[in-house]
Amino acid sequence: MCVKYYYRYCPEGTESRYELLVFHKNGPFLPLTDYYHDCIGRNDKSTAISYLNNLIPFFNWLDEYSSYHGKRVQWDDNQEIIRVAVEDYLMNEMYCKVREKDSFRFVNKTNKSIKTVSCFLSALKSFYKSLIRLKKYNYSNPMIDSYAILNEHKNEGVRKDKPRMPSEAGTEEPNSTRRLTDSYFKLINDEWQPEIIGDKFLPFEVYRAGKKVNWSLREQVIAHMLFEGGSRASEVIELTIGDYRVRKSFQEAETFNKGSHGKRVKFIRFSKDTTKLLMKYINKERAKYDEFQRTFDKLPNDAPVFLSAVGTPFTRQSWYYHWKKAMDKCEMKLNPHKTRHWFVTTSIREIYETSKTDAEITIRKNQLIQYMKWRNKDTIQVYEHYFDEGRQRETHNQMLENMKKSEEEYLKQKKNKKTKKTTLTVMESVQKMEQDEDIRELFEGLE
Template identity: 30%
Template sequence: MQAYKILRTDGIYPFHVVDQDGLPHLELTLYACIAPKYHSSRTARAYVKEVVAFASWTASHPVVIRQNWQLLGAPEQVRALLAFFFTSEMKCVVALGKDRLGFETRRIEPTWETGRRLERLLAALRSFYGALRLCGRYHYENPMDADGARQRIEEERRRLVTAHIQTHGRGPMPPESGVDLVREVRFSAAYFRLRGDKWLPEVLDDPSLMNAVVTAGDQWGWSMREMGLVRVLFDTGCRLHEACHLTMADWFHSRFMKELVSINKGSHGRRTKRLFITDRTVKVLQRYVDEQRVLFDPYQRNLAAFAKLPTELLRDIPLFLTKRGTPLDPDHFRRDYWTPALSSSGLQLRCHQVRHWFVTMALNDVHKRSRSEEELQNSRGAIRELMAWKTDMLPTYDQAIRRHNLPELAHHIHVRMEQEHSTALARKKRQSARKGNALKTVSQQMLEEMLGL
C-alpha cells in the first residue's frame, strides 16, 4: 500500500497529497498544484505520479528509514537515497562518472532486471526540486544537478563565445541562421546520467494487425465510436490523446471528409499536424456522428447541423463523446475498451504500438516503391512531415528495423553456409572418386566392367 495518494479537490488547491492518516504532505501537495504551470497537463500528471510514488517508497522502505534519508534533505542525502533506489529496486549498476568539464557525476546502467524506463523519474524529480526551490520550500541547490556544474557550464560557454569573437571579430550567430557552421555544443548539469538505455521503437510489420484488432473489438462489442477512433489511429499513426482531443472543427477543415488537423506533442493545443484517413474510416465517422453521437449531443446535432455552425463554435465541440456528453478520455478508452477487447482475443498490444506499426508499414512501402535513391529520400522526408516529428526519428526506426531483421539475416547466412558446405563436400567426394579411379589397375577396371560395377 502506498504511503501517499493523490486526491482531487475543489478550491485554491485542486490536488491534495495525503498520507495513510489523511493528513496532507505540504511539499507534495504544493508541487501537484503548481506543476501545470511549468509543464503541459499530461506531463504534469505524469511527473506528479512519479514523485508521489517515489515519496511513498521513501516513506515505507525500512533501510531508508533506518538511514534517516529524507526526501527533502540535503543534496548528499537525496543522492544517496536515489543511488540506493536505483541499485536495490531498479537493479541498475551505479558507477562513478566524470563530465568532460570536470565535475563528478554518477552513471546509471540499466540491466535486464530493470523493470521500467527511468528518464521520466529523473525528469520529474528535477522538476520537483526546482519548483520547490522557486517557492522557497527547499533551501538547498537542486540535488539532481552536480555540484558546481552550472557555474562550469557558464564559464565554458563564455570561453567559447570569447574564442569565436577573437577568431571572427563578432559574436556567434544563432544556429538557425546557418551563418556559423559550427555544431552547437550541448552541456548537461545532471548528476545522474543514464547509459545503455537508448530508446528504440517497437517494430510491428504484420499487415493484418489492423484487421485483427478491429475483429477483436467487433467480437467484444465496440460501438461505432470505438471503431472510428481505432481506425483513425491505424490510418494516421497519431497518438491516442491526439485522436481523443479531435473536435468537430478539426474535421470540418475538410468538410467532414478525408483530412483532419490535430494537436501534436508539445504544441500546447495548437493544431500543427495533418491527419489523412481512408474512405472507409470517413464512412464510419459519419455514421457515428449521425447515428450514435447525436444521441449524446446536448442539442442532438448531426453532421448537417454541424456544417451550418461557425468554426469558432465547432472548436469547443469534441468529436468523440461519452454517454454523459463529455469528451472521451484516453485513459478511459484504454482501460475500459481497448485492453478488455484485445485481452479477450488473446492480443497483447498497447495503443501506442499502433503508431510504431504505422511508421514501419510506411517505411516498408516507400522502400519497395522507390526506384531511385532520390525518390527514396523524398518519400522518407514526406514521412517525417506526415508524422510531424520535431526531431528526425527515421534513423532510430532504421536501427530498430535492423535489429528486428537480425534473425532473418542470420537465417539467410546459415542457409548460405549450409549450401557452401554441401557443395564443398560433393566436390571433395568427386575428387576422391577420380583419384581412386586413377589408381586402379587395368585388370581391376576390366573386372568391374564385366561385373557391371
Template identity: 30%
Template sequence: MQGALRLVRTSDLLFPEQVVLPDETADLMLTLFLKEATLRASLSRSSVRPYLYKLMPLRAFERDDPVVQREGWSLLGPEAEVRAIIDRYLRSKLACDVKPGKDRLGLEVLFVQATGRSPPGVNDFLAAVGCLYHVLRRCGFYRFKHPLMREDLQQVEQALRDARYAAYVATLNRGPMPPQSGVDPVLPTPRVSSRHFALRGAEWRPIIVSDPLLYPRLRLLAKAAGWRLRELAILELLFQTGARISEVCALTLGDWAASNFLCFALSIDKGSRGERWKRINFDNPAAALLRNYVERERRVLDSQHRGMQEFQAQHRLGRLDPSAPLFLTHAGRAINPN
C-alpha cells in the first residue's frame, strides 16, 4: 500500500514507540494514542496494540483515498468529516453495508452490517475509533466533539424518564412506587444508542458444548498436528480446570510451587487485579506433562537453562522467583494469550 504506516522503536525518551509515515516522519495522532491510551481511556496494555493495528489502515486510507483527498476531509477535522471518512472506509475497505435509519426511539443512526466479504473485527474497528477520539479529546489534540458519540445522550435519557413519569401520572393519577415496594412493575428504560454507527448482527451467543468426546478428539488432533509440549500442557489445563486462557497463560512458577509442583496451582481471577485468589486443580498426568515441558522445552528457553531439579531446589531454599512465567515464548518472555 502506498500509504502504509509502520510501528517502530526509537531512542526518544518521551515517545519510545512511534507510528511513522512512509516518509519516516512520526504520525503524531497515532503515536499519541499509543502512549496515552492506557492512562486516558483506561485501556489495558494488551488491548492498545490490537486497537492501533485497526487504526493504522484507516490513517493510511485517509491519505490515499481519492475521494477523501478531493473533499479535503481529515480525521482531525469536524465531526461530519470524520464520520464521512469512516463511512467510506467501512463501505470500500471493510465491504460493509452502511444504511441510514432510525433506532427504536426514532433517533437517526447509521446501521453497519458486515457482509461475506468483510474481514473479521468490524466491531473492534469501531471500538478502536471510539477509543481513539476519547484519548485525543482528553489530550487536547482533537478540538471538536466526539464524532462517534451522541453528545445529547443524557438529555435524551432524561426526556425519556420524564415522559414515562408523566404517562404514569396521567394513567394512575399518581407517580410510580419505588421498585423495592413491589407495588408497581419495574419498567426498563428504553436503551438509547450512544453512537452514530450501530453494528447489526454482532450479538454474541454462548454455545454450550456437551460432547464428551470433544476433549479426547482435540488431544489426538493436537498430537497428530505436532503440537509442542507447551501447547499440549495449556490445552490440558484449559479443559481440566475450566480456567480462562488469560489465567492459564499468566501462571508463574511460584503459582505452581504452592503445591510443590504437584496437582494444583494458584491463579489470578476475573477482577482480582493480579492477586492469586483462585486455586486450579488438575490430575497427575497433567502435572507430569507440565514437569516434562519445564524440563525439556522450557529449559532451553530459560535464561539460565534451569529445569525441574533447579526450580525444586530453589523452592526448598526460598530462592525461587515467584513471578517467573511458567510458559515462555521463544524470546524467553511470558506467553501472550492473544
C-alpha cells in the first residue's frame, strides 16, 4: 500500500501552535492534525499517538482501494458511505467477519485478524467525535448506532429520581441491566464460527408466524426467497426488475454481494411456487402502490421489485419491522441472517445424502461455494465437520441397533435347547481381516 499520510513532530526551536503535523502528499492534512491535538486535550499522548497510528493506514487505504459506486470514499462523506468503507476495510485488510444485526454490525476476529482491530474501531469513533465537536464533519458519527442512543434512556423498571438501596440491604432486586455499547461496529471477542441450523421445519415455522400477523404478499415472497436462495436480506429486498429479467430462468435473479458496492456479481435462485408468488405480488399488490399502477411488462429495469405502502423503494429497516413483529408474536428469537445458515446447512445435508461418490461431493461443494460467493473457502469446513460427526453418529447408531438384534437372537437361541453351542471364531475372523490393509492399520492404531 502506498504511504500517503505521515506525521512529524515540530522541530525544536520552531514556534507553532501544533506540536505535531500530519501530512498528506507532503502538504499539511488538518483533519488528522486537529484530531490529534483535540485528542491530547482529553487523553494522554500515548493514547493519541496510538489512535493516530491506527488511523493513518485506514486513510491510506481510503485513497488507494476504497470504492463506493465506482468512486473513492472521502473521510468526510456521509455516515452511510463511511460505514460501507469501514466494513470493507475490516473484512479485506483486518480479516474480520462482519455480520449484519438489526441496526448495527457484529465484528468477529478470525485466525488471520490483526491484533489492533479494537484500537482501530475506538480510534475511528474518537476521530469522528472530535471532528463533529470541531464542526468539521457535517453528519452524525458513522461509528455510533443511532438506535442505541434512542433506546439508551428507556425506562427499565428503576424508580425515577429515587436512589437505589445498597445491595447489602436486600430490599431491592439487583440491577442486572448492563449498558450496551453504542458502537455501530460491535467487536465480539470470540472467533467467528458459522451457525449450524439443522431444523428442517424452520421455514414453515416462520411462514406460520408471518400468517399470524397477517404478512402481506411482499413479506411472504421475501421470506421464501431468503430460505430458498440463501442470500442476505438486503440482497433480496433491493432487487430491481432488471435483476429479474436479465436471467434466463424465471426462478433466478441477479444480485449484489457484501463488498461488491451494488455491482451484480452473483444470482439468487428460488422455487417455482415462489416465482408464482413473486409475479402475483408484482402484478397486483405492487401495482396498487406503483405511481402509474404498472404491471411487470410495463415496468422499467431500474424499478425496485419491492415497494413500500407509499410507493417508495422498500428498505431493510422497514422490512425488519414486519419480521420482528412475526417473531415476537410466536416468541421466536430468530435473526434474519440465520436463514442463510439454514440454507447452507440444508444444502450440505442434501449433497451428502444424494451424492454417489466422493468426487461428486467435492464438485457439488465447490459449486455451493461459488454460488454463495464466499471469500474464504474455509467457511464450509465448519459445516462439513458437523456432517462428518452426523455420519459417525448414524454409523454408531446402526452398530448399536445390530448389537441389539444380536442380543435378541442370542437370547432366542438360549431358550431353544436343541440349538448347538455357539463356537467362537475370533482367530479365523482376524486372519480374514488381515487381508484388508486399512482395517489392519486401524487395529494397530488401537495398540
